[in-house]
Amino acid sequence: MWKKDTWVKPYLKQYKFLLVTVLFLGVCTIFCGAALMFTSGYTIDKSATHPFNILLIYPAILLTRAFGIGRPVFKYVERLRSHNWVLKVTSKLQTRLYKTVETDAAFFTEKYRTGNLLGLLAEDINHLQNLYLRTVFPTVVGVLLAIVVTLGLGYFDWWFAFITAMLLLIEILVVPLLSTAIEAGRRQKQKTYKDQLYTQLTDNILGVNDWILAGNQQQFQDNVQQKVQLLNQSKLHSNHFRWCRDFLLQVVLAGIFITLMFFASYRLTGSVEQANYTAAFVLAVSPVGEAILPISQGFEEYPLYKDSIQRLNDLQPTVQDLPKQAHLDPQQFQNLKINNLQFEYDADSPVLIKDFQQNLHRGQKLALIGPSGTGKTTLLQLVNGDLQPQKGSVTLNDINVRTLRDEQRNLFSFLNQQPFLFNTSIMNNVRLGNPHKSDEEVKQALKAVHLQELIESLPDGYETNVTEAGARFSGGEQQRIALARILLQDAPIVLLDEPTVGLDPITENELLNTIFTVLKDKTIVWVTHHLQGINHVDQVIFLNHGKIEMQGNPKQLYQDNQHFQELYKMDQGL
The missing domain is CATH 3.40.50.300 (P-loop containing nucleotide triphosphate hydrolases)
Structure with a gap:
């Protein structure tokens, strides 16, 4: 699919520098969050040992302020740039979709049912927009963060780095893949229900006068209500699954905390000076959850994005072999x-x-x-x-x-x-x-x-x-x-x-x-x-x-x- 894709890759290449900037800003946001917790923890521990000179903790206080300011600033700029990137791409996609449909307007209703057509127009472009915001950005930032954390711990102890890497691998790969496998069929079923609802609602609305004149108002309601109930039931199962999945992710995240507590106790208690870093290392991992928890949600929705990309790539306008154009006043x-x-x-x-x-x-x-x-x-x-x-x-x-x-x-x-x-x-x-x-x-x-x-x-x-x-x-x-x-x-x-x-x-x-x-x-x-x-x-x-x-x-x-x-x-x- 990706080899023949003409709806996603071209815009990734066209705006690649803006995309790299967005990803860099995302990493900077998480880094500032982790650094803020690190310096805060260090300041608290250092202050608890009664430093004989305030200058010993003053640099940490300044860094805490700097990272505290830097985190929302980077986050704000990252949001501006990411939405700017997505809106540019979405604008191109919508324009291209309109031109494709407009070019093939005479045959379009012959090739697509109303439900599929409305699903194409109403959802597929939005799916591609969410592909970037909810899958690409969180996944890339989460992977980069996992690499930084692993390398950082590896500088002190490769054994603890390996354990943390395995736990992070569960968060950014194992659970997302399992989530995708479990939810893929359910998501596809929900998409089918939506297409059928689009078709039924269109038919019912256009034929509402006939329903009323025939005295079949109840049937008018029942036609849609059944599909709505099936869709809501499927969504309820999805919500329950997501709650269980997010709980598991939090448990694994707690495992990372415990691993770092053991690491800090094992490597950073040789002296009072080293012990000041204990809380700093443990607290620094707390922003990790903000970066890696959304990855599973993005992976889970990927089959929808894949289907949307496939549908859009299959949407080819009829090439009309027009003769040389003339002019007539x-x-x-x-x-x-x-x-x-x-x-x-x-x-x-x-x-x-x-x-x-x-x-x-x-x-x-x-x-x-x-x-x-x-x-x-x-x-x-x-x-x-x-x-x-x-x-x-x-x-x-x-x-x-x-x-x-x-x-x-x-x-x-x-x-x-x-x-x-x-x-x-x-x-x-x-x-x-x-x-x-x-x-x-x-x-x-x-x-x-x-x-x-x-x-x-x-x-x-x-x-x-x-x-x-x-x-x-x-x-x-x-x-x-x-x-x-x-x-x-x-x-x-x-x-x-x-x-x-x-x-x-x-x-x-x-x-x-x-x-x-x-x-x-x-x-x-x-x-x-x-x-x-x-x-x-x-x-x-x-x-x-x-x-x-x-x-x-x-x-x-x-x-x-x-x-x-x-x-x-x-x-x-x-």
Whole structure:
């Protein structure tokens, strides 16, 4: 895994000097702590022998003050530098993850279940952050400290140094490895439970209205509660294990204290002067626990970090073989042509779009209707170049749309079933369409979609916070805010993916009238599930199994096509 790793090693190399500085500061912190206890113990013992001159203990007093100040200073600087290092690395990782996901957005939901995707985004990057803070830093500092302690004792007596080294080895290696072996399976199970909870919670929240309408609120709760109980039970077992492990570590640490007491009694009692160092040596080991006890926790979590690293390394964006990019001025756009498209997601999937063709001139409107799964939304992704067909092409002014990927934002706007509104002001949400537009232009866009009166009646007006996902506003109002964003973007082609789903008939009709009024000069490809507002388009196409089953002008079809007449009457409830 580590040989092929591209998510951890590159940043270890990039910030290696900062990492070395952090580790050095960590060792200095522990050293100051040990030295503080050493000089304190020496001062206490020396004072107890009634020195005939205060100068005999004054240097020890000064050193006690110096190490007492040095310890928090080194600790503070070490924390600043370590978090600075981690935040730099995390920022790089998050940016890279976003670019990877964004590059592969068209296929991403096909490759990952919701739970795995949310687990990837919510936890794996944080796991790598904790890898440094809770595993790398404590382990390296603890090992360095164990080496220093062993060598220091070895200067006086290699036998006691060996015994202390064995006890330290239990603390920094044996117990951590046992902890990892015992907890690895439990941690993986907890990760699985979390992924399943992400999936269940997403499904339940998105389908909450269906749960309530079906009268199955209790089942709604039970679906999640069972997994939560299993997760909590597993965490309880982990907490109990950690308590036992930490108790064992404290017992071993007490063994180190006892060993040093024997060492001090054996080697430092030959004279009164030597005896002054007895308490100093014993007390100096007390900060060791602060450095080595966290190692087991870090080792225990390593399997999670390993899984996260593996998942991230497996996350490779689909390399799109894009042709040489071209340029098309949005104002010069005149024609959208779909030429004999054929598309399937992979060799094992059925052909979703077959021999589809259409020709739209600037300002024309096309509606796509058909059963679910017939490729209507996929067709929109082919039109704007997100997907590459196995056969055929989409061209703008006879320029392949695949060569216009760099111009996509300037040429296409998109309005789907649930446009995302951010937890910020109305002005900021609309200005996303074009950050360079003035406040007055933003307000004009909101006026065009008939929101001016509503917004100006609010206490904070245009600075009103829409709250998370636009929850402050109704579904129709959310769509109007998103429509204002499209107006501000001013792209010549607008793709509509069932923007009125879930709205009541009156709101739906009003919104459709607004959409086709304010976008009257735009070329529109509209995916819809029924015939409400179909009179706004120039052409309507019925897709079935990836093929065109019926097409034509809606008014002409209503006059000449009996099947269309029946569908229209059924849709209108006539």
